[in-house]
Amino acid sequence: xxxxxxxxxxxxxxxxxxxxxxxxxxxxxxxxxxxxxxxxxxxxxxxxxxxxxxxxxxxxxxxxxxxxxxxxxxxxxxxxxxxxxxxxxxxxxxxxxxxxxxxxxxxxxxxxxxxxxxxxxxxxxxxxxxxxxxxxxxxxxxxxxxxxxxxxxxxxxxxxxxxxxxxxxxxxxxxxxxxxxxxxxxxxxx
Amino acid sequence: xxxxxxxxxxxxxxxxxxxxxxxxxxxxxxxxxxxxxxxxxxxxxxxxxxxxxxxxxxxxxxxxxxxxxxxxxxxxxxxxxxxxxxxxxxxxxxxxxxxxxxxxxxxxxxxxxxxxxxxxxxxxxxxxxxxxxxxxxxxxxxxxxxxxxxxxxxxxxxxxxxxxxxxxxxxxxxxxxxxxxxxxxxxxxxxxxxxxxxxxxxxxxxxxxxxxxxxxxxxxxxxxxxxxxxxxxxxxxxxxxxxxxxxxxxxxxxxxxxxxxxxxxxxxxxxxxxxxxxxxxxxxxxxxxxxxxxxxxxxxxxxxxxxxxxxxxxxxxxxxxxxxxxxxxxxxxxxxxxxxxxxxxxxxxxxxxxxxxxxxxxxxxxxxxxxxxxxxxxxxxxxxxxxxxxxxxxxxxxxxxxxxxxxxxxxxxxxxxxxxxxxxxxxxxxxxxxxxxxxxxxxxxxxxxxxxxxxxxxxxxxxxxxxxxxxxxxxxxxxxxxxxxxxxxxxxxxxxxxxxxxxxxxxxxxxxxxxxxxxxxxxxxxxxxxxxxxxxxxxxxxxxxxxxxxxxxxxxxxxxxxxxxxxxxxxxxxxxxxxxxxxx
Numbered sequence: 001x002x003x004x005x006x007x008x009x010x011x012x013x014x015x016x017x018x019x020x021x022x023x024x025x026x027x028x029x030x031x032x033x034x035x036x037x038x039x040x041x042x043x044x045x046x047x048x049x050x051x052x053x054x055x056x057x058x059x060x061x062x063x064x065x066x067x068x069x070x071x072x073x074x075x076x077x078x079x080x081x082x083x084x085x086x087x088x089x090x091x092x093x094x095x096x097x098x099x100x101x102x103x104x105x106x107x108x109x110x111x112x113x114x115x116x117x118x119x120x121x122x123x124x125x126x127x128x129x130x131x132x133x134x135x136x137x138x139x140x141x142x143x144x145x146x147x148x149x150x151x152x153x154x155x156x157x158x159x160x161x162x163x164x165x166x167x168x169x170x171x172x173x174x175x176x177x178x179x180x181x182x183x184x185x186x187x188x189x190x
Numbered sequence: 191x192x193x194x195x196x197x198x199x200x201x202x203x204x205x206x207x208x209x210x211x212x213x214x215x216x217x218x219x220x221x222x223x224x225x226x227x228x229x230x231x232x233x234x235x236x237x238x239x240x241x242x243x244x245x246x247x248x249x250x251x252x253x254x255x256x257x258x259x260x261x262x263x264x265x266x267x268x269x270x271x272x273x274x275x276x277x278x279x280x281x282x283x284x285x286x287x288x289x290x291x292x293x294x295x296x297x298x299x300x301x302x303x304x305x306x307x308x309x310x311x312x313x314x315x316x317x318x319x320x321x322x323x324x325x326x327x328x329x330x331x332x333x334x335x336x337x338x339x340x341x342x343x344x345x346x347x348x349x350x351x352x353x354x355x356x357x358x359x360x361x362x363x364x365x366x367x368x369x370x371x372x373x374x375x376x377x378x379x380x381x382x383x384x385x386x387x388x389x390x391x392x393x394x395x396x397x398x399x400x401x402x403x404x405x406x407x408x409x410x411x412x413x414x415x416x417x418x419x420x421x422x423x424x425x426x427x428x429x430x431x432x433x434x435x436x437x438x439x440x441x442x443x444x445x446x447x448x449x450x451x452x453x454x455x456x457x458x459x460x461x462x463x464x465x466x467x468x469x470x471x472x473x474x475x476x477x478x479x480x481x482x483x484x485x486x487x488x489x490x491x492x493x494x495x496x497x498x499x500x501x502x503x504x505x506x507x508x509x510x511x512x513x514x515x516x517x518x519x520x521x522x523x524x525x526x527x528x529x530x531x532x533x534x535x536x537x538x539x540x541x542x543x544x545x546x547x548x549x550x551x552x553x554x555x556x557x558x559x560x561x562x563x564x565x566x567x568x569x570x571x572x573x574x575x576x577x578x579x580x581x582x583x584x585x586x587x588x589x590x591x592x593x594x595x596x597x598x599x600x601x602x603x604x605x606x607x608x609x610x611x612x613x614x615x616x617x618x619x620x621x622x623x624x625x626x627x628x629x630x631x632x633x634x635x636x637x638x639x640x641x642x643x644x645x646x647x648x649x650x651x652x653x654x655x656x657x658x659x660x661x662x663x664x665x666x667x668x669x670x671x672x673x674x675x676x677x678x679x680x681x682x683x684x685x686x687x688x689x690x691x692x693x694x695x696x697x698x699x700x701x702x703x704x705x706x707x708x709x710x711x712x713x714x715x716x717x718x719x720x721x722x723x724x725x726x727x728x729x730x731x732x733x734x735x736x737x738x739x740x741x742x743x744x745x746x747x748x749x750x751x752x753x754x755x756x757x758x759x760x761x762x763x764x765x766x767x768x769x770x771x772x773x774x
Contacts, residue, residue, distance in 0.1 A: 024194045024356055028192065033357075033358060034356070035322075035355055035356065035357045038356075039298060045526060045527070046526040048523040060431040060432040061425070061428045061429050061431075061432040062355035062428065063498055065501075065511060067511030068511050084514065084515065084516060087513055101734050102522065103559075103560070104522060106729070106733070106734050107726060107729065110519070113521075119517075
C-alpha cells in the first residue's frame with residue numbers, strides 16, 4: 001500500500017502530543033511501519049503546532065509536505081485553514097470549530113477570518129467540522145478535545161475495528177482518566 | 191519487541207545497552223530528551239550540568255576513570271564545549287566517550303543554524319549521523335566501540351527531524367563495559383611537551399578512520415537507476431528515498447567525518463549525474479569536488495532551512511506535490527508568553543520606563559515580540575550581562591541610567607556569572623536583572639543549580655543568588671515580585687539612578703510549574719470596562735476585546751480556561767473593571 005499521511009495541528013498546549021502517541025501506537029500494533037514527527041521547544045508556547053503521522057509498508061520521510069495529507073485533524077479552526085494546503089485534493093479535514101485568537105488578532109494587528117468552514121469547502125476540500133469542545137465538556141473535561149477529534153477521525157479508517165481503538169486508548173491513557181477519554185472518543189465517533 | 195521511539199529516546203536506549211554509566215548534559219532543544227530518557231535507567235548516573243563545557247568535562251572525567259560516558263547538547267552548546275573537545279581529541283579516551291550534538295536546521299528553537307559537522311572536522315574527531323530512530327540506537331552503541339577502538343571521543347550528530355521523530359526500534363539488552371583507570375601523564379597532561387607528541391597521533395588516527403570510512407557499516411551504496419546518483423546523509427537520505435525510491439542510486443553516509451574517497455569515486459563512476467543532498471553547509475559536496483568529481487549540490491539546493499520531499503523533488507527533477515490554499519490571509523500564530531508568565535509584568539515595566547533591554551536566551555526572549563517589544567538584543571547564552579558592561583563602558587552616563595540586562599536563572603548559572611564577575615571587577619555602572627522563575631523554562635522544565643533539585647527531582651545543592659552576588663561585591667541587591675508592578679517600577683528606577691552596579695532579582699516561579707498554586711480567574715465587569723485597552727498592552731493570551739450580548743462596543747474579555755489570576759491586568763485598569771475571581 002502507498003504510505004498514508006495524517007496531520008494533527010493545533011495551538012501549543014492543546015494536547016496534540018497524546019493524540020499522535022495514541023495514533024502511532026495503534027498503527028504500529030496493526031503491523032504498519034510508522035513515523036511520527038513532532039515539534040518541541042519554542043513553538044509550543046501558544047504557537048501553531050503540527051504533528052505528522054505517516055504509516056504504510058515502509059515509511060521514509062518523517063514529514064508530510066504540501067498536497068500530501070490524506071487527513072488533517074485540527075484542534076482549532078484557524079489552524080485547519082493554515083494547514084489546508086497540506087491536504088490532498090481528495091483529502092479530508094476533521095476540524096474542531098472552536099476558535100482561539102492568535103496574538104496578532106488579540107492586539108488588533110490582524111483579523112480572524114470569518115466563515116472558514118464554508119471557505120474551505122468552497123475550495124473543494126472535504127471538511128468534517130464539529131464542536132469538539134462541547135462534546136469534551138459533556139464527557140467530563142475540556143481537555144478531552146483530543147479524544148473527541150480522534151473519535152471522529154476513527155470513522156475514516158475502514159480497516160481498523162473499534163476494539164483496536166479502545167485497546168490503543170487503554171494503552172496510552174493513564175488509568176485515572178481512562179473512562180473520561182473513552183467517553184470522549186465515543187462521543188466524537190458518533 | 192518493536193517499539194515506536196523518539197529519536198532522542200532511541201539514543202538513550204543505545205547508551206543504556208552499550209553500558210554507559212555516566213551522563214552529564216545541559217538542556218537544549220532538540221537534544222534535551224536524550225538525557226531525560228536516560229535518567230529512567232537506574233544503571234546510568236545522569237546529571238544536568240551548569241553548562242555544556244562543564245558537562246563535557248564531567249563526562250571526560252568519567253571516561254578517564256574507566257566508565258563509558260555521554261554528554262548531550264544542542265549545536266550552539268557545542269561551541270561552549272569546544273574548548274575541552276578540541277584537546278580531548280589529543281588525549282583520547284579511556285572508556286568510550288560519546289558526545290551527542292543536535293542541529294536545528296529550520297531554527298525551530300534556536301538562534302542560529304550552524305552546521306556541527308564543522309566542529310568534527312576542526313576537532314579531528316569522528317562523527318556519526320543517524321537518519322531515523324533505529325539508527326540512532328545502533329549508532330549510539332557503535333559510537334562507544336569506535337571511541338575505544340580509535341581512542342577518541344565520538345560525535346553523534348542528531349537534527350530536529352531525527353531527534354523529534356518517532357520511528358520503529360527493536361531494543362536489545364545491556365552489556366557492561368568497564369576499564370581500569372591508568373595513570374598516563376604523557377597521554378592526559380596536555381602541556382606543550384606532551385601535546386606536541388599527541389598531535390601526530392591525531393593525524394594518524396584521522397588517516398586510519400578515513401580508511402575505515404571506505405568500508406564501514408555506516409556507509410552503504412544502494413544501487414538503483416544509474417542516471418542519477420545521490421550522496422546523502424541523515425534525513426536527506428529519507429527525502430531522496432521518499433521521492434525516488436530505487437529509481438536512483440544512493441550512497442548513504444552515516445560516518446560523516448572523516449569522509450571516504452575511493453567509495454565516493456567508485457560510486458560516481460557508476461552514475462551519469464552525481465548529486466549531493468545535505469542540509470545546511472556543502473561539506474560533503476566540497477569534499478566530492480576536492481576529489482575532482484563533477485557534482486551538483488548547493489547550486490540546486492538551499493543552504494538555509496530544512497529540506498522536505500517536495501523541496502528535494504523540485505531540485506532533482508522529481509514529482510512534487512501541491513495543495514490548495516485559501517484566498518484569505520491567515521494571521522500568523524507566533525509563540526507567546528503564557529498567561530500568568532512572571533516575565534510579563536517585568537517587561538511591561540521596562541517598556542514603560544523606556545529602558546534599553548539587552549536580553550538573553552530563554553522564554554523571556556519573547557519579551558522582544560509585540561505588543562511588549564521590550565528587548566533590543568539577544569545573542570547567545572550569557573551575552574546580556576557582558577554586552578551591557580561593554581555598552582555602558584562605551585556610552586557612560588548616556589546609557590547607564592536607562593539600560594539593563596535581563597537573564598534567566600538557568601542562563602545566569604550557565605554563563606551569566608562570569609559576565610557578572612566582569613561587571614564587579616571592571617566596575618561598570620550596570621543594572622542586571624535576573625529573572626528567577628525557579629526552573630529552566632524554555633526547554634521544558636529542567637532543574638538547575640538554583641532550584642534545589644536534581645534531574646530526578648530529588649533534593650540537591652541550591653545556590654543562593656543573593657549570597658553569590660554579595661560575594662561578587664555587589665552592594666545593591668534587590669528582590670522583587672514581577673506580579674507587583676508598582677514594586678517593579680520603583681525598584682528598577684532606584685537602581686538605575688544609582689551610580690554603582692546593581693543586581694535585581696525578579697523572583698516568581700514559572701506559572702506552568704505543577705506546584706504553583708493559581709488564583710481563581712480574574713473577571714471583568716462589563717459595566718465598568720470603557721474599552722480603553724490599557725489591559726491589552728501586556729500581550730496576555732487570556733485577554734481579548736469581545737462584543738458580548740448587550741455590549742455596544744468591544745470590551746475586555748478574559749478566557750477563564752487560560753487565566754491563572756496573576757492580577758497584572760487588574761493593576762493596569764484605570765476603571766477597576768478587573769476583579770479577582772468570584773467578586774465580579
